[in-house]
Amino acid sequence: MNTRDVVFPAGRQALYERNRYSPAIRSNGMLYVSGQVGSREDGSPEPDLEAQVRLAFENLNAVLQAADCTFDDVVDVTVFIVDPQTNFEKIWSVVPDYWGRAPHPTVTAVGVTWLYGFQFEIKVIAKLPKTVGV
Template sequence: MRDVVFPTAKQASYDAYGYSAAVKSGGFLFVSGQVGADAAGAAIAEPSAQFTQAFANLAEVLDAAGCCFDDIVDVTTFHVNMYEHFETFGAVKAKIFPEPPFPNWTAVGVVNLADPALLLEIKVTAKLP
């Protein structure tokens, strides 16, 4: 049995693609990859704004599970054009995680994501409070 989590009013978009926003298991929250798309599902064009939106979408999933960024223990990010946008991404990331202790982090360069306009996907594991 999976204890699934969905942000308010967004379950239909996850159902359409056959996955859950997050799953609670063994005291942890496993969050599916979040991207910088607006409420209509369109990718935000400007990189910094897209990265900020990806973290905002992640925050919605965490909040739906009663978690916050401080509960995150592991992060994996997938980057299109990693070297071109990594400094911009780092600036946005520093606003989300401004001081230690930081979660562990793996950054992976990829050729593309589900939408060619997307530059980033964020997947995390958080400790449930």
């Protein structure tokens, strides 16, 4: 059996262990990142939607950084949005601050009814830099 090469961002390992999942796994030159939400240090949701989206991207960037990646290495994005008809435009107004320049990664947006108290979640797949050998 292969051992999972788990990536933990600084300071949040206890949160992931409590919830029993890995923030990211390196495999075959790729980084598979679990869905990131706009959670505060204690894991609770940031109540303001725009601030929650920004915090989700900051949490994502911390995971990417722990794997020596940036958002520029991201090739595929999936976002989950509660009530997308109401929230999409407000959420998408934040994206340019984190997305970078074209060419952009692929994206799939999924409307959902529940995200454990959150309104937005983002999960990505990134290509690991060539200097990372896994």
